Amino acid sequence: MSAGAGFALGRLAEELAATLDAHPERVVTGVASPENAGPDDLAYLADRRHLETARASRAGAFLAAAGVTGLPGPTLQCRDPRRALAMVLRLFHPLTPVVPGIDVSARVAPDARVDPAASIGAFAVVESGALIGPRVRVGPFAYVGERVEIGEGSELFPHVVIYGGCRLGCRVLVHAGVVIGSDGFGFIPGADSHLKIPQVGTVRIEDDVEIGANSTIDRATLGETVIRRGTKIDNLVHIGHNVDVGERCLMAAQVGIGGSSRIGRAVMLGGQAGVGDHVEIGDGAMLSAQSGTVQDVPSGVRYALTWARPAMQAQRIWVAEAQLPDLLRSVRTLERRVATLEAREGQRP
Amino acid sequence: MSAGAGFALGRLAEELAATLDAHPERVVTGVASPENAGPDDLAYLADRRHLETARASRAGAFLAAAGVTGLPGPTLQCRDPRRALAMVLRLFHPLTPVVPGIDVSARVAPDARVDPAASIGAFAVVESGALIGPRVRVGPFAYVGERVEIGEGSELFPHVVIYGGCRLGCRVLVHAGVVIGSDGFGFIPGADSHLKIPQVGTVRIEDDVEIGANSTIDRATLGETVIRRGTKIDNLVHIGHNVDVGERCLMAAQVGIGGSSRIGRAVMLGGQAGVGDHVEIGDGAMLSAQSGTVQDVPSGVRYALTWARPAMQAQRIWVAEAQLPDLLRSVRTLERRVATLEAREGQRP
């Protein structure tokens, strides 16, 4: 886990605004989990459940929450240890600078404009009219379609495909195998054949968006499919045509969003959650993992579905549920019958 | 949204069999939504819910349903405006003709037969014995395996992979990242290891099928996995080995179909719907989004699952459901007890 460079604990305490209990001069050269850390590593203690493991750790030092003591080495105590971990990992693993230039095997159209500070990888294809900003990395086998625009500091990992006309902002990270701008799923069903509605819109991805491996974002029928600033999308997610995703959303893996839906700001969608077509999800709403909705969800509320159970029980419930509407009626009838009996009972001497 | 060419409204009215209320000579050069349309655009009014937006539009003309009036510009009224939109988009964005030829960077096996009217893109690989028909487009980085056949007018977008022996019909559209012909998931579970069943069948895709980005269609164990004529498949869909999908089905994104299942004609599967192994789905059946079945579904019926709810309510229901089978018994018992009481009550003077 070591990245070569080392940092003195005292220096790390300053950078992280952490409290250090001993040995400010000790140097650590890597970050690891308590069970894997060696004497040159800083071990990160995710939470108190791992205290026991940490006490047996060979780590040279520890990064933990405020108040965690008794560890077998000098400890950096932080108010927000997860944030501190993010910072310390960036210190040990700084972003490598972009090596500008176009790989000799890449295919760049003569009228594509590639900033001299951008990097175009092996076998990449950049089509006519594309615009690649400074410090952009276009990875091996990436396909950048006609008139695509990519803003400063963005990165396309290997095998990314961006169809013609789509635009990406700055510092957008697009992981391997992502497809942006494929046709929306628009057909007019017919008895003999389904008529394709040409998908002539585009996709716009704003600044600081990250998109996980093999996710797909369809182009709009007309206008734009939009992913707004700071939204983070996990792997194998599907975003349909004309969807508008607000700022700072978090979408876990395998989420699917149907055409023309509008997702508010800071919405959180759990893994495999689904949103139907033309649905509106309010700001800050949450859909738990695997839940789905074909109706609008108001701002701030949390939606959930039910979860798996032991199979025998699930089967019995499934059978019983079919009788549930009748059961409701039976109980209402029973209540009336009992009330009648009680009334007569009351009249009796 | 303009594509350069313009059309007079009178000409459009003829092509679409639409009624035009004014200005047949006015020329529009693009199609847009009412909010984005400019004075040279034809604005498409999806439905009456957007009437208000349309009334504030700067569009030069409108395309709307029969009976929609009062818009701030000449209006083409159509019986089926969505179909008219498909037609008008095709007029403004005609399919670009295939530029025949094999890119100098492509790798085509000497004994592959590529029609002179086909186009093979940059870095494409066409293996031995493959057969590429007229006006086929093989996109950049596409992989066409040994003995693969691709019929007239089909298109492989960038990064499509077709394993050896698979056959595609005419006018098949395969979006970026699709994998056709990967091994079916066939193993004989064992205590020490799972024995792989060699997957030696193929995949056959019939005419006019469209397959969305990053979807996967497995080859058969023996024989063929078949996708029949006119079926449209969205992104990230999985079709297992030996599945037979009938004509003109519509499958939304992230649908999964287990091995050896048979899907009838014109079946509609909502997003994230799942079909188990060896299941038969009848003609015209529908599975709503996220629903799943491991049992056969008869023709013409619509199947659904339940939907997400506010999380607190979902949790309470989930807990209550566990008591549902017992509850059914309790109510039956109560009914008997109440009947007994009522009978005695009836005997009393």
Place this chain on the structure above:
Amino acid sequence: MSAGAGFALGRLAEELAATLDAHPERVVTGVASPENAGPDDLAYLADRRHLETARASRAGAFLAAAGVTGLPGPTLQCRDPRRALAMVLRLFHPLTPVVPGIDVSARVAPDARVDPAASIGAFAVVESGALIGPRVRVGPFAYVGERVEIGEGSELFPHVVIYGGCRLGCRVLVHAGVVIGSDGFGFIPGADSHLKIPQVGTVRIEDDVEIGANSTIDRATLGETVIRRGTKIDNLVHIGHNVDVGERCLMAAQVGIGGSSRIGRAVMLGGQAGVGDHVEIGDGAMLSAQSGTVQDVPSGVRYALTWARPAMQAQRIWVAEAQLPDLLRSVRTLERRVATLEAREGQRP
């Protein structure tokens, strides 16, 4: 379905330890299903449901379970016909030997070590410090990142992406479009922006693992994401960062596993099943298709969710369920009221 070579039935009977009822000298040259088999084919009878089809088959011979008789040709009876099918398919379709060498179009870093018995396909990229073992096949367009290690006899199908630092064991099969080692989904949510936690761990795939098309396996934040020996993964599966999957698991298509979860040995996950973050699934447990859990599942148990129903019924149940917690209370109240009535009834002369 023929592969050129032929086998005498007597020889097959020996290889499969099968009973043959006639014609040991007859030669078959292929394997097929009963409906597709011709006079030179061995027809495989999956189960007795297909007996009728088999009786009408033109096949030259049959492979069936012990006790199946009356077929229109000599029959190999086997105790485990599915295992026999796997063996006979391997006989007819032997693995083709690796043709060693580096394709002239491939890009291999000078300091990558490629075994002379390995094969590197067209346009493949092998980055600095990578280590490719004997008889490994790196398919066209595969991307092998820096310091990646791939053990003997493994195969990367076209378009596989392996990010830097990941390690694959021996005989690992990675189907087209798979991404291994993309960043885990780790962010610290913030009001203005979400802070990315650098993902500096790796992925380790042990021997004899198979991974289906377009699946994604994320690298660990720290340490390793691990897929242990003999596990088989279907298409479009997502494995989150720091997940540890035990030996010999079977995961059907579109399964998703959240970050840091631990899956035991020989766990079976049905299609589209989901496991939340930090969840532990015990050895031999099963999650049925589409089921999901955010809680630990003990060893050996089977979990399931409910299944789709006719839409009208599903809708009525969904409405009724909302009243279920209240209904439970109503029934308890009713039981008390009836008991009171019964008690008074008992006291009466």
